[in-house]
Amino acid sequence: xxxxxxxxxxxxxxxxxxxxxxxxxxxxxxxxxxxxxxxxxxxxxxxxxxxxxxxxxxxxxxxxxxxxxxxxxxxxxxxxxxxxxxxxxxxxxxxxxxxxxxxxxxxxxxxxxxxxxxxxxxxxxxxxxxxxxxxxxxxxxxxxxxxxxxxxxxxxxxxxxxxxxxxxxxxxxxxxxxxxx
Ligand SMILES: [Fe+2]
Ligand SMILES: [Fe+2]
Numbered sequence: 819x820x821x822x823x824x825x826x827x828x829x830x831x832x833x834x835x836x837x838x839x840x841x842x843x844x845x846x847x848x849x850x851x852x853x854x855x856x857x858x859x860x861x862x863x864x865x866x867x868x869x870x871x872x873x874x875x876x877x878x879x880x881x882x883x884x885x886x887x888x889x890x891x892x893x894x895x896x897x898x899x900x901x902x903x904x905x906x907x908x909x910x911x912x913x914x915x916x917x918x919x920x921x922x923x924x925x926x927x928x929x930x931x932x933x934x935x936x937x938x939x940x941x942x943x944x945x946x947x948x949x950x951x952x953x954x955x956x957x958x959x960x961x962x963x964x965x966x967x968x969x970x971x972x973x974x975x976x977x978x979x980x981x982x983x984x985x986x987x988x989x990x991x992x993x994x995x996x997x998x999x
Contacts, residue, residue: 845914852968858917860961861908861972864979865919866929867954868905872898874934874950878943881936886997890940893993897947897986904979911975931957944994951987958983 836848846854875898882891909919920929927934932950937943958980965973 843916846916850969852965852972854915854917857965857969857972858912858915860964861912861915861917862920863929863931864958864961864976865905865908865912865921866926867931867957868901868908869921869926870930870932870934871901871950871954872905874932874936875901875947877936878947882940882943884940886940890944890993890997893989894943894947897989900982900986904982907975907979911972915972941994941998944990944997948987948990948994951983951990954983955980955987 839848875894879891879894879898882894909921912919932953933946935946935950937946958976962973962976962980965976967973
């Protein structure tokens with residue numbers, strides 16, 4: 819038999835039978851190949867990372883002062899809102915995997931990959947935000963590679979978030995270049 823004539827997946831009857839079992843598991847079927855508990859733990863760390871980023875950008879938004887503050891503050895606010903969207907996406911995916919999103923302030927900073935650094939000057943804030951984005955880029959890249967083909971939905975979500983973090987890092991780099999002269 820040539821490859822193109824191979825039956826798709828396993829046996830359709832078997833597939834239907836399996837789907838009927840454990841319907842309480844929602845999107846998680848027997849075909850789910852990743853280690854669900856590990857994926858949920860990793861996603862909760864990413865959720866903490868996003869929440870810490872929201873808090874840090876909000877702080878920076880309200881504290882931005884000086885000649886260039888208006889434009890930079892707007893950028894901080896935009897990033898804060900995008901990090902909030904990421905947090906929501908990740909929390910939603912955790913519930914799809916039958917997990918519980920951890921929004922507890924207890925231990926939030928240690929669950930997060932990136933740090934909450936206040937910074938005093940505009941330049942310091944921009945530098946700290948760039949460092950945090952670079953940490954997110956590294957750790958999300960690792961998550962994407964870990965997920966591979968075992969959980970393509972979570973992987974695609976993390977890839978799309980990663981792309982936005984790369985944009986954030988680039989925005990910050992441009993701002994730093996503009997003001998650090
Ligand atoms: Fe984010
Ligand atoms: Fe970001």
